[in-house]
Amino acid sequence: MKQKYTLLLGLLVAANSYFAQTFTDNFDAYTAGNKLASQSSGAWTTWSNAPGGTEDVDVINTDSHSSPNSIYLSSSTTTGGPTDLVRKFGGTYTSGQFSVEMWMKVQAGKGAYFNIQGASPIGSMYSVECFFKADQSIVMSNTTDGTVLTGSYTQGVWFKYNLNIDMNTNTWEVLVDGVSQGTFSNANNQVWAIDIFPVNSDAPNLSGYFIDDFTTTYTPYVAVGLDLATTGMSMTGNIAGVNQNPSMTVKNLGTTAITSFDMMVDYNGIQQTDNITGVNIASLSSYTFTFSHPINLAAGSNPLVATVSNVNGTTDDVASNDSKTWTINPIVPALGKVVVAEEGTGTWCQWCPRGAVFMDKFTTQYAGVFAGIAVHNGDVMTVTDYDAGMALSSFPGAKVDRGTVKDPSAIEPDILSRLMIAPTAFITNGATWDAGTRELKVSVSCDFKASATSAYKVACVLTEDDVTGTASGYKQSNAYAGGGNGVMGGFESLPNPVPAAQMVYNHVARIISPSFTGATNSFPATVAVGEVHVVNFTFTLPASWDENNIHIIGLLRAPNGTIDNAGTATIPEAVANGYVDGVSTASVTELSQVDTQIQMYPNPAETYTNVVLNLKEQQNVQLNLVDITGKVLRSKNYGILSGGQQLQIPTASLESGIYFVQITLGTTTSSLRLIVK
Secondary structure, eight states, X not given: OOEEEEEEEEEOGGGOEEEEEEEEEOSTTSOTTSBHHHHTTTSOEETTSOTTSTTSOBEXXXXXXXXXXXXXXXXXXXXXXSOOEEEEEEEEXXXXXXXXXEEEEEOTTOBEEEEEEOSSSTTSXXXXXXXXXXXXXXXXXXXXXXXXXXEEOOTTSOEEEXXXXXXXXXXXXXXXXXXXXXXXXXXXXXXXXXXXXXOOOSTTOOEEEEEEEEEEEEEOOOOBSSOEEEEEEEOSOOBTTOEEOOEEEEEEOBSSOBOOEEEEEEETTEEEEEEEOSOOBOTTOXXXXXXSSOEEOOSSOEEEEXXXXXXXXXXXXXXXXXXXXXXXXXXXXXXXXXXXXXXXEOTTOTTTHHHHHHHHHHHHHTTTTEEEEEEEOSSTTOOHHHHHHHOOSSSSEEEETTOSXXXXXXXXXXXXXXXXXXXXXXXXXXXXXXXXXXXXXXXXXXXXXXXEETTOEEEEEEEESSBOOXXXXXXXXXXXXGGTTOOOTTGGGSOSSBOGGGOOBOSEEEEEESOTTOBTTSSOSEEOTTOEEEEEEEEEOOTTSOGGGEEEEEEEEOTTSSEEEEEEEEHHHHHHHOOOOOEEOOOBOSOGGGSOEEEEESSSBSSEEEEEEEEEEEEXXXXXXXXXXXXXXXXXXXXEEEEEEEEEEEOTTSOSEEEXXXXXXXXXXXXXXXXXX
């Protein structure tokens, strides 16, 4: 049995010595069958700081690495839990050395998970998340850097997991049974606690794992006089052949404030230097800047070495942390390939800000080879036939090239794998634009690189960025408000709901033509390599759409229903490409986005339902709630309304059953069937 703190003499950077602080627990001091945190005298707690409750974990003696006890965590739901065990490290550490060691055993066919919290309060910073997949892979990620490391482990046996962190140089290393799985730099280079939470986002969402012999060690850092370390590098894109200006981070590990330094970046045989002046970096503070010289990402795996020198006009006291090396291995997409991600979202969906953040991220990171489309559901930006074609049952949900539905935060591997697949045809969008009539004529040209048949079909999507609205239907439900559910691209600093006046929506699907499945007459029965076929579309854009923010996305749909390839262009880019006559689809003059639409959600309802209207023109609006016998239970006249409207009907006081919501717009009445649970 051991559960104790020890002080160990450790070696520190620059040969400075200090006492290491170690916590270790093999769980043998506790009574098997009882909750861990409630027995641990404060050594362990839970996410909600409720030892002994449902978030606490049982101590068991049925399996262990060191006999007799261990802890076991499991879940079979998509959301995980309810177990949610927390060990606080005793402070927020931003410098020095920190390590986590534990023995784990993940049951066959199941997954495991933990995360490192970077700061108090809990949930305000996820420094890194670690997923142990059922396929025996390890994936570590965070919302800032994306996937930072992948490795492997063996299921059904005990293995030793180590996470060793040098926060001075921002070097995080993972080892499994003593074998390094790799290192990475972390934008969230600090630690505060570990959160052990059973969750598995991969179907069938089973998690089950044991933990034993848990140890953490922190060795504080003793600063010298003048010491500047290179600690971080990031780039917004990862596509070969594209210029990038990397974001560089340095850290003052000395006691003297730093006012100037040089940074040299050596990549692919080219050395370039920035002279940084006019700064004031305090002791143990970091400074991030954009390197002024662009570097062109070369295909293959190449080192990027960043080195600081001339610190405050002299040589600093510790040379060992002046340089840091990253391996750059950019994506080399198949020639002519553009991958499409269609994301199901809604203003009513509290988790959908996550989809918006990741769609923006991938649009930047894979610029030129990625097209993002936000397909709205049950709100004022809904395109009914597009939403129906997506057929999503949970939100947010995303499909890459119409493959498997996944959380938007988990689609990057699908993007990467699809980018490597050579397309059947290259897609080029051409256009003409008449600003007076607002007529947009689009040509989607398909240059075939492989033989095809008439089973391939073309569709055209128009999306719009920077969409705003003042009506209540544009406010965004936000589960990330206050930071309790972690950092999410700034949504943690916004209220719940986010007022319409503060919301800007990107990638909004405005129309898909002629249908979700594409034009049936796109191609002849057989298409040979080298043939070019063109499909034409005509749209009349509403005045409320900003043509400067419109993206034209031509889709080539494969016979199996997936998207084979796409082409994306702004209106000016498409006009520059030139319009080409081809097979015409029907003109679209009444775009569904601005048609009068009536939608209702949630349905079935428990406490309320929303009636969503998208009115082309001003109309008098009357709502009646009617039971199955025809009796009017509630009636309200809203007067003259226009544009997007969201009208809420309380249902908590209603008995379970079937009801009808009658909506009268002017002289026209529609009836929607409502189920109350």
